[in-house]
Amino acid sequence: MGTHFYNPAEGGDALLWQHLFWFFGHPEVYIIFLPAVGMVSTILPAFVGRPLFGYMLLVMALITTGVLSFGLWVHHMFTVGLPRLGESFFTASSMSIALPAGVQIVCWLATLWAGKPVYKTPLLFVLGFIVTFVMGGLTGVMVASVPFDTQVHDTYFVVAHFHYVLIGGAVFPLLAAIHYWFPKITGRMMSERLGRWSFWLIFSGFHLTFFPMHLLGLLGMPRRIYTYQPELPWAGLNLFVSLSALILFAGFLIFFVNILRSWNDGLPGGDNPWGATTLEWATASPPPSYNFRRIPVVSGREALSAGEEDLPVVAGLRTDRRELLVTSVVEALPQARESSTSDSVWPFWAAVATSVLFIWSIFTPWAVVWGSIPVAVTLVGWFWP
Amino acid sequence: MRDRVVLDASGLPLHGSGAESPTWWATLAFMLIEGTGFALAIAVYLYLMSLAPEWPLQAPPPDLWAGTSLTLLLIASVVPNILVGRWAQQRNLRRVRIGLVVMTLLGIAPLILRAFEFTTLNIRWDDNAYGSILWMLLGLHTTHILTDVVDTVVLACLMFSRLGDNTRRFGDVEDNCLYWNFVVVAWLPLYGCIYWLARL
Ligand SMILES: [Cu+2]
Numbered sequence: 001m002g003t004h005f006y007n008p009a010e011g012g013d014a015l016l017w018q019h020l021f022w023f024f025g026h027p028e029v030y031i032i033f034l035p036a037v038g039m040v041s042t043i044l045p046a047f048v049g050r051p052l053f054g055y056m057l058l059v060m061a062l063i064t065t066g067v068l069s070f071g072l073w074v075h076h077m078f079t080v081g082l083p084r085l086g087e088s089f090f091t092a093s094s095m096s097i098a099l100p101a102g103v104q105i106v107c108w109l110a111t112l113w114a115g116k117p118v119y120k121t122p123l124l125f126v127l128g129f130i131v132t133f134v135m136g137g138l139t140g141v142m143v144a145s146v147p148f149d150t151q152v153h154d155t156y157f158v159v160a161h162f163h164y165v166l167i168g169g170a171v172f173p174l175l176a177a178i179h180y181w182f183p184k185i186t187g188r189m190m191s192e193r194l195g196r197w198s199f200w201l202i203f204s205g206f207h208l209t210f211f212p213m214h215l216l217g218l219l220g221m222p223r224r225i226y227t228y229q230p231e232l233p234w235a236g237l238n239l240f241v242s243l244s245a246l247i248l249f250a251g252f253l254i255f256f257v258n259i260l261r262s263w264n265d266g267l268p269g270g271d272n273p274w275g276a277t278t279l280e281w282a283t284a285s286p287p288p289s290y291n292f293r294r295i296p297v298v299s300g301r302e303a304l305s306a307g308e309e310d311l312p313v314v315a316g317l318r319t320d321r322r323e324l325l326v327t328s329v330v331e332a333l334p335q336a337r338e339s340s341t342s343d344s345v346w347p348f349w350a351a352v353a354t355s356v357l358f359i360w361s362i363f364t365p366w367a368v369v370w371g372s373i374p375v376a377v378t379l380v381g382w383f384w385p
Numbered sequence: 386m387r388d389r390v391v392l393d394a395s396g397l398p399l400h401g402s403g404a405e406s407p408t409w410w411a412t413l414a415f416m417l418i419e420g421t422g423f424a425l426a427i428a429v430y431l432y433l434m435s436l437a438p439e440w441p442l443q444a445p446p447p448d449l450w451a452g453t454s455l456t457l458l459l460i461a462s463v464v465p466n467i468l469v470g471r472w473a474q475q476r477n478l479r480r481v482r483i484g485l486v487v488m489t490l491l492g493i494a495p496l497i498l499r500a501f502e503f504t505t506l507n508i509r510w511d512d513n514a515y516g517s518i519l520w521m522l523l524g525l526h527t528t529h530i531l532t533d534v535v536d537t538v539v540l541a542c543l544m545f546s547r548l549g550d551n552t553r554r555f556g557d558v559e560d561n562c563l564y565w566n567f568v569v570v571a572w573l574p575l576y577g578c579i580y581w582l583a584r585l
Binding site: 334337 | 386387388389390391392393394395396397398399400401404405406407535539543548551553554
């Protein structure tokens with residue numbers, strides 16, 4: 001059998017591969033989504049003029065999502081004929097992930113509710129994210145149920161669902177983040193006027209393109225087809241989808257034009273154009289390669305406060321070698337000055353050796369034995385002071 | 386913004402030990418990951434055992450002598466191991482050097498016994514599911530002994546070189562001792578599964 005674990009002709013099992021793929025594939029969705037949660041939670045307070053509501057709750061919900069995400073993968077395999085108990089368990093776990101997601105949404109809405117929102121482009125994209133992601137979450141709870149999933153499995157309903165959660169949950173926050181951090185990266189603001197245009201075209205274009213796919217799925221249109229018989233009742237909606245995609249495209253076109261134009265000709269933004277309270281806004285825009293001359297001291301959740309001219313910093317670290325401060329876990333009291341690694345080519349060779357080992361092991365299990373020798377050599381080289 | 390100095394770090398030590406050292410946390414995290422790996426492998430063993438009509442499956446249980454003497458040797462090695470950790474904490478270079486040589490030998494000896502263990506399992510890894518999980522458990526643990534021996538040898542070379550007398554390196558020795566304790570403790574449930582659950 002060698003390493004043909006998934007090859008039925010060699011005594012392997014293709015279903016094993018499907019399990020392995022989705023055991024990776026489902027958490028991967030959250031690997032895409034969780035950074036977006038961080039972006040939204042960082043951007044939102046800057047535009048409502050108040051700290052995040054329920055910060056602790058939000059962080060716990062985020063961790064819960066991360067843990068739960070490892071126990072859901074079988075909801076992609078409801079139609080392969082698994083035992084009933086398994087299907088029930090994975091229905092329950094898939095639905096339960098809506099709880100921490102709901103907690104996060106409530107925290108963001110409460111932050112908006114309690115603050116005074118200033119509707120600049122980054123906030124518009126955050127709002128677009130909330131609307132779109134909630135809709136994708138709702139269809140997510142629907143497809144978590146086995147009877148419903150059996151109906152829409154491999155149809156356009158699923159295509160609609162995952163575009164709502166992934167474009168809604170990751171691309172909208174990413175667009176918000178680009179507009180938000182662009183002045184930090186380049187020192188220049190993106191155009192608000194073009195930003196609004198791109199937001200409304202992307203938002204409406206997205207929903208006009210992807211909402212009808214729910215209906216197409218319910219009408220039975222399968223995924224992964226390039227054409228179908230003319231008598232099937234899908235042509236009108238598909239034409240509508242194709243035309244709407246042009247609106248979406250126009251929105252992205254304006255977005256890219258905005259980036260190109262603002263890169264050199266945008267208005268200067270200064271160090272902290274949004275009056276934000278996180279640390280990156282305390283340094284120059286664009287930041288120097290060393291970020292800060294001295295390590296800043298942060299004494300609360302808000303690193304910066306309005307109107308403050310001084311940045312509290314640590315002195316006494318050496319300037320002739322890389323040093324970093326080791327602190328206690330909870331109180332962050334300084335404990336030691338640890339030397340930080342210097343430039344080294346060993347991590348690169350370690351990565352090459354590891355890649356060779358894994359790719360080689362596709363062909364023979366002995367690769368794990370012989371391939372581990374160069375891996376060990378490079379790791380020792382990396383470790384050696 | 387203008388820098389306002391509120392803290393002076395120049396008096397801090399160049400290396401902390403225990404929870405003050407990043408590599409200690411890294412070792413801890415590594416033990417957590419590897420411990421999860423062992424727990425999953427044991428879960429697979431128990432799962433297969435619960436499904437099988439008889440256990441061990443179509444084979445006599447593994448012979449006791451190699452595994453048991455290896456277990457005793459591993460337990461005994463904890464004593465010098467803890468001593469080396471203590472000497473590293475005291476920055477006693479001479480004793481640490483001697484201790485690392487002793488720990489290298491105490492790492493190689495179990496590997497020799499382990500070779501005999503593989504020959505006395507009474508089943509091949511591709512005979513059936515029982516054979517597979519048995520070789521899996523033993524192979525997984527052997528990898529851990531092997532990596533720690535390599536680690537100890539590298540550290541021994543380092544401590545005999547002129548780079549050895551350094552707080553950071555003594556911290557590495559302490560972390561290595563911590564990890565060897567983990568390798569020993571992780572073996573005990575595996576030993577129970579492989580040799581005694583198969584005799585129930
Ligand atoms: Cu999934």
